[in-house]
Amino acid sequence: MNNLYINRRNPHTPPIPACGLIEDDPEEFEEDLLSDSPTFPLEIFPDAIRNIIEALEEYENFNVDFTSASFLTVFAAAMGNTWSVRFMTGWIDRPIIYMVLVGSPSCGKTPPLQQAVAPLLKIDSEYDRIYCKEIEAYHKWERMSAKQREKNSLPEEMAVPVRKCHVVVDSTLEALIGALRDNPRGVLTYKDEIDSLLSNFNRYNGSDEGYFLSLFSGTPFKYSRKSNNEHIFLPKPYCSIIGTTQPGRLSEQFGGKRMLNGFSSRFLKVYPEINEMPAWNDTDMPDDILAQWETIIRKVVGFTLTTDQEGNVISRELPFSSEAKLRVNRWKIEVSNAEYSATDSDAVRALCGKLETYLIRLCLVIQIMRGICDGVSMEIIDIESAERAILLTEYFRTMEERISPELETGMLDTRYTELLGNLGDSFATREILREAQKLGISRASIFRFLKEGGSGFITKDAHGRYCKIDISK
Template sequence: MGAEKQEASHTLRSIRGSNNLSENEFSKNTIDRLDLESDFLNLTEKNENQFPFDIFPKVLQEIIFEASNKYQFSIDYLGAGILSASSAAIGISHKVKVKEGWNVKSNLFTVIVGRPGDSKSHALNFCFKPIHIRESELFYRYEQEVLNYEDSLESGQKKLKKPFLEKFLISDYTLEALILSHFYNKRGLYIYVDELHGWIKNFNRYNNSGEAEIYLSLWSGTTISTDRASGKNLRIEDPFVGVIGSTQIAVLKEFAKEGRSANGFMDRLLFAYPENQKTIKWNIDKVDENILQNYFTIISNLIDLKNNENGQANIIPIEESAEKHLFNWQNNRPDEYLFDYERSIEVKLQEYVIRFALILQLIHYASDKKTKNEVQLFAVKGAIRLFEYFYHNAIKVRSEITKKNYLESLTELQKIILAELPKNFTTQAGLKIACKKVDGKPRISERQFKTYLNDRKLFKRVSHGNYEKIL
C-alpha cells in the first residue's frame, strides 16, 4: 500500500480524509506476523466464541492485536467497538438494496458486557477516538460560527443563519433533544453512553412515556416526529440512530424489565460478552503511532463518504453470488425453537446480517479499495460469522437474566468454594479451604472470604466462629 505520512494521530488534522495508509504498509512479513498472532490466540485462548476479528482487513486486525497486546483490551470489545465506530462513521450515506422496496441501513445497538475493571469504557474510547477528534474539530468551527452570528446581531448587519452543532455522538440528552439534534444532523447519530444501565433506567422517567417503543422505531429506521408545545414540530423521514455503551454482568437483568424482554427490545441488542476475561495488569506500553494512524485514516475515509447527488443515501445492491449465499443461508435456518426468545433473537439478528455486510463492505473499501458499489460475497460470509458470534452471546445473556436458582447467580469461584466447604465448619477451617494457594497465590483474600460468609442465603452463623451451609 502507498504511504503518506501525516502528523501524530491525536491531532485534529490527522483524521482528515486520506486515500493512503501510513508508512507502516502491509508487507508479507507484517501479514505473516498477524497470522502468527491469530494462530497463537486460537491455541492459547480457550474461548468457544471469540469475536471473528479476521473478517476485518489486515490493517484493522493489526490495530486489534496492537491494542489488545499493549493495553490488554478484550478482543471482543475492540472488535465490537470498531464495528460500531465504523457504523457511526458511515451513517445514512449508504444502504443495501435487498429487493425492491427493502433497503437496509447500518445502525447497530451494541452493548459490551464485563466485570468492573475490565476496561470496557477505555476500549470503547479507543475505538471511537477518531470520531471524538472529528467532533472536537466540528465544535471548534461551531464556536467560531456562533461568534460571527452574535456579532452580526449586535452590529445590525444582515442576520446570519443561526449555526447548529454538527456531531456524530450524543450522550446526555432528553428524547426530544435527540430528535432535535438528529433534525440538524441528517447523516445520523450514535447514542454513546458509558453505562447503559442508566440509559435504560431513564426510559420511563416522564410518566411512562413509552421511550422503549420509540427506540424500537429508531432501530428500524421508520419515520419519527415530535409535536412540541412551544417551537416548531419536527419530522425525520429517514432516521439513523445507533447505540453503543457498556454494562456490568450483575445488572443485565435490568435490561429485561418493564416488558423489554417481550417487546423485542432485548433482541435488538448486540452483546459483546467475552468468555474469559483476564485481570488488567498495568504497563507503560504504547500503541505504535503508525498503526494507530492507519485506523484513524480508515474511520476518516468512512466519515467522508458522501450521499448521492440528491442528498439521499446511496443504494447499493447485493452481488449475485453473495445474494444467493445469503438467501440460501437464511432459508436453511431452523424453523422450530425450544424457547420463544430464541426465535425472536434469530429474526432480529438475520436483519443484522445485512447491516453487518454493508459495514464490512465499506470498511474494506476504506482500507484496501474494494468496491463500494455493491455488497460482495466476502462481506456476506463475514456478516454470517458475526451473526453466529452475537447469537451465542444473546443466548448467554438470556440465560443470565432468566436464572431462578440463587446458586446459579454465583461466580464460578464462589460455587467451587461453596462445594469444597463441609456442611459445618469453623472460620479458620473455612479460611484454609477458601484461601488455599493456586499457582502460588491465595484464591481469595481473608477479607473476601469473611464477606462471603455474611451471605445469609448461603451460610448460617451457629455460634461465634462456627457456620453451617444452608444451600
C-alpha cells in the same frame, strides 16, 4: 459449512438418540456449557483494522471482543446515512447498530470503547470550534439594527448555525432528536454506562422506549418538543448506540418485558469470559497505531452525504450480487428458519428476526470496510462480505445464548412455575430439558436450576432423576 453454524453453538451438548434412552447428567455437562465462550471472528475485518485490534491486545491488553465490537459499531456510525443496502425491492436498510459490552467491574470494557470512539470525538471537537465562531458571528449580527447590518455589508437574514456532530452523549431523548435534526448523516449515542440511557426511558412521558424501538428501524417519525412547542419530522433518522453494562444489571435492563417486545434482541451483546483484571504492559505501543484508526474513520467521514434539492438524504445504495444473495438465502433456510421452528419462545423468535436484519446490515458494513481499507468495490455486496457477515452473525447468536441465563433471571419465577407444573412429581433430566425447550429456557439455565436445587422446590433423587419437594408439609 452450514452445519457449522448450528453445531458450533452448543459444541459440548451430547447427541440424543431418537429412542430417548440417553440420560443427561447436568453435573457432567454444566461446566462445559457455561465455559463455552466464543471469540470474536477477527477474520471478518480487513487486515488494516485487524492489525490495529491485535496491536491493542498486544500492547494495551485490550480484550479482543470488546475492541472489535467497538470498532465495528463506530465504523458503522461513521458511515451513517451515506450508504444503504438493498436486499429486496421493499427491503432497503442502513448500518444501524445497537451494541452493549457486558462485563464485571474493572474487566476492561471502557478503554477499548474510548479508543474506538476517539476519532469521532476529535472530529466533533473540530466541528465545535467552527460552530463557536459561527454562533458568535450570528449573535453579533442579531444585536445589530438593519442600518448597522447594511453599513457592515451583512445580509438582512441569517440562518441560525447548527452544531454538527457524530457523537451524542446527552441522555435525554429531546437532545438526541435535536442532534438528528441537525445532522442528517446520523449520530452515535455513546454511553460508557448504558444504564444512564435506559434509566431515562419512560421517566417523563412514557414513550422514550417506543422511540428507540422505531429508531432501530430507521423509519420516519415525528417528535414534539414541549419545551418550545417545536415539531420535528425526521424522514430518515440514523442512530446507532453503544455502551457498557455489568452482568448483574442485564435482567433489569434487557429482561422481562424487554425480552418479549423485541427491545432486548435489538441490542447485540458482547460478553467474553474474563476471569482477571487486564495486566499492565511495560512496552509502549507505536504511536502510529491509533493514528491508523483515525485515518480510516476520516476516510469514511470524508464521503460527502448527498441530498436532493429539498434536502432529502440520498444514500449510496448497494445491491447484492446474485452469488451473495443465494448464500444469504441459504443461511436463512438452513439456520435462521431452523432456529425459529425449533422453539416456542417469543424471545428466541424475536432474536431470529433481528439477527436476519443485522446480517444484511453487517454485509454492508463489511463491504464498505473492505472498500475503504482494501480498495474492493463499494458498488455491490459480494460473496466474501456475505460469508464474513454470516460468521459474525452467528458469533452474536452464540453470545446471546451465553448471556441468556443472566437475562432470564427477570423471568424465571413465572416460567419455572409453569415448567414445574408441566412435570410429574418425579422426572428425569431429559424430561425437564424437553419441557424447558418449549418455554424457551436454555439448557445452561436448566443445569443451574437443577444444581442449585430448583430454588428449594426440587431435590435430586438418583442419578439423572429429580423429585418435587412437598412444601405443604
